[in-house]
Amino acid sequence: METMIQVRDVRKVFTTKDNKVEALKGINLDIHKGEIYGIIGMSGAGKSTLVRCLNFLERPTEGTVCIEGRDLAEMNEAELRRARTEIAMIFQHFNLLMQRSVLDNICFPMEITGRKKSEARKKAQELLKIVGLEEKADAYPAQLSGGQKQRVAIARALAMDPKILLCDEATSALDPQTTKAILELIREINQKYGITVVIITHEMTVVQEICTHVAIIDNGELAEQGTVEEVFSRPQSRAARKLVFQNENKYAVMAGKRCIRIVFKENSSFEPVIGNMVLHCKAPANILLADTKDIGGIAHGQMILQLPEDTQIADRMVQYLRDRNLTVEELNDYVG
Amino acid sequence: MWDNEIVRMLVVEGIVPTLYMTVTSTLFAYVLGLPVGILLVVTAKSGLKPNAFIYKILDFVVNILRSIPFLILLIMAIPLTKFIVGKSYGPTATIVPLVIAAAPFVARMVESSLLEVDKGVIEAAQSMGANLWQIIWKVLLAEARTSLIVGATIALGTILGYSAMAGVVGGGGLGDIAIRYGYYRYETGIMIVTVILLVILMQILQLIGTWLSKKLDKRITG
Structure with a gap:
């Protein structure tokens, strides 16, 4: 199968005034075309840093990230910006432009690449239909619910016909019902347009619901990776077991001395x-x-x-x- | 004493030059202050293109200019004013020190407005492949629109106040009239009227600014 994203020995070190934090400690990852790849970990495990390394919002300190065989590190700024138009991203807090209408938000990426305004608006209308928000074209983000905002963000992400969709905790600010609907939409997009999806989450239910493959990240390292069935039926690492049994094992460890x-x-x-x-x-x-x-x-x-x-x-x-x-x-x- | 002559003077020598000085100075202050404010945000440590050298120089210059009291700046700027305008008194000459005083103030206002823009939205624009200029125009300035207008209203008000102060050195406008008649000739009536006119001007500016910022803000639901 065609490799879409190849990550090799990626390290990321954040240097602050008085200390160094190693957020990623040598990550290797292969994500193939058409997969829905979940990257799951507890907060602080480094998953948000990892996903930002996939479109170079964060430059890895070491290692390479290749998208369709092209090394992002070797691109100049203009090339990198062009590459980014093919790697769409949605966020936990939606990150819509609050002063623009829904339609203009979706037009934004097309505006950046200099697409004709009339064409962009037509495309935006079509995308709104796909995410089921045609009647909200002239509304402003402040008038929408969380789920609706994420739908607009998804429409905006699709505007450039991306090959990859990165989802950074895209459902973490939503209630379970809305989460389900948004995941359903992402699955639909994946199947209909063959877009490779990378999902960053801390919730096992999200992975179970939608992902084909999963990597478990723990303390800056990949503890385990494979198909969702493999990892679920035979979790090998401590981190994996902790996440897999997240729902069943709610017993608190008795640490009390009293x-x-x-x-x-x-x-x-x-x-x-x-x-x-x-x-x-x-x-x-x-x-x-x-x-x-x-x-x-x-x-x-x-x-x-x-x-x-x-x-x-x-x-x-x-x-x-x-x-x-x-x-x-x-x-x-x-x-x- | 309230004949047509005095009313004419209050309007022609008072309100008109005051508005002329205030509006022109604010415009020039933005011509200088807006780019500086943007540069401060962009070159800051957490900015889009961090550059400690540029940031520190701008930061230092802005602080220096902000710390000179306006009355002293008025006098210090006289040689420069003479060089640019050809004379050191009258409304047009007053614009020079007003701009010097207001530009750094405007730069700080712009800086703080732009810093309010959600980092996530900037990140989203970057992830879509936007370049620096596109982010500045379409994200920073567009999203900070309301806050920038509120800032501009504050700047206009401050400059209106400063312009009155310039009356001390024969700057023209309402402040000048207040000093000439109220202070040198003890015509308290005229002085009170000029103050009332200043208050009314300030109110009008504030009303327009507030109305405009609200009208253009799309974050309010409904």
């Missing part, structure tokens, strides 16, 4: 006290020891709980238990 001892004497064993407390306080507690018996419908015995680190929640839990007439005793340095 332990309490509860003594049951007169509570009805029919009341699930601990379960209710967890539901009430919306935070987990760790049962370190439980020795309770149901004697004639009354709970007898004791339990030792490890409370969450958040003192407010922990205090609320203790209060909840006291309110239920349980004896609560703080344990210092309990070793289970």
Whole structure:
């Protein structure tokens, strides 16, 4: 398959007054024509820097980025600008020109390249139809919802008939419903026009929804890459597992040191006290020891709980238990 | 005392030269200050074409000129005024020190307006392959339009005030009348009238500026 974007040993170092930050530590990536390639990582992993290296909004400190076999680093400024017209980009905060109407926003990239105004307007009208906003041509961005703004941004991105569409957290400012609709639109564009799509996100659901391939970026390095099925079914790296289990594994790690001892004497064993407390306080507690018996419908015995680190929640839990007439005793340095 | 002669004088020697000085000086101040303001933004460290050398020189010159009190600048500029205009008194001569005082002020106003433009929008324009000039014209200046108009209104008001101050050295206009009649001849009535006229002019300028900036701002919904 034809390679669209080839990234080789890309490093990016940001030098500030008193320290150096290595945002990318030798990235290698091959993105082929027609793929929807997801790059996923936690915030600060370097994914935004990486996507900006693909159109040289950020120049890599080292390494090469080739688009259709042409090295961006070897282009002069005019060539680079021409290359950029083929690499469209949409953003988390849409980045529309607030003082221009929707139609004029879509005309903007065509204006830059000197296309005739009448032609540009005609093309912009067609693009508005594709993104489903024909009736908003004369509106201004301030009058649109987030989803509508992103649709305008997509129409604007398509104005130059790009080969590549870079999406930098394009759905992160949108609600789940709108996110779905925008991703659907991006998929449609990918299939209809054969545009290669690169999606930067921190949400696994976005990758699952739309991507064919995925690369996981962690702390400036690619932890794993492959087709979405591969990475999902057999995540190898720690970073991948963390992202894949993002949704299933919501258990907080019990880091709290505070332990309490509860003594049951007169509570009805029919009341699930601990379960209710967890539901009430919306935070987990760790049962370190439980020795309770149901004697004639009354709970007898004791339990030792490890409370969450958040003192407010922990205090609320203790209060909840006291309110239920349980004896609560703080344990210092309990070793289970 | 309120005969036609005095009314004629207030209009012909007062309002007309004051407006002439204010508007002409503001125009020239923008001719000089706008490019400097743009250059300050473009050459700044986080700008589109960082250039510490140009930035530091402009920044320094602007600060120096801004720190000279206008009354002193009026006197210091006399040789230059004589060189350019041929004389050092009258409305046309006053335009020279007014421009020197206002241009750096305008540069700072323009700078702060342009810095308000969302960096993301600039980045978007870059990603579309826009060149530096296109970004300056179509993004920076166009998106900062409202703020630039508000700034221009403030500049006009400030220059109107300065122009009155030039009356001290025979600059002409309402300020000149106020000093000649009110200060030298103790005709308080005329002085009060000139002040009222200045207040009215300021109000009108402000009203026009506010109306224009609101009318042209597309960020307001509805």
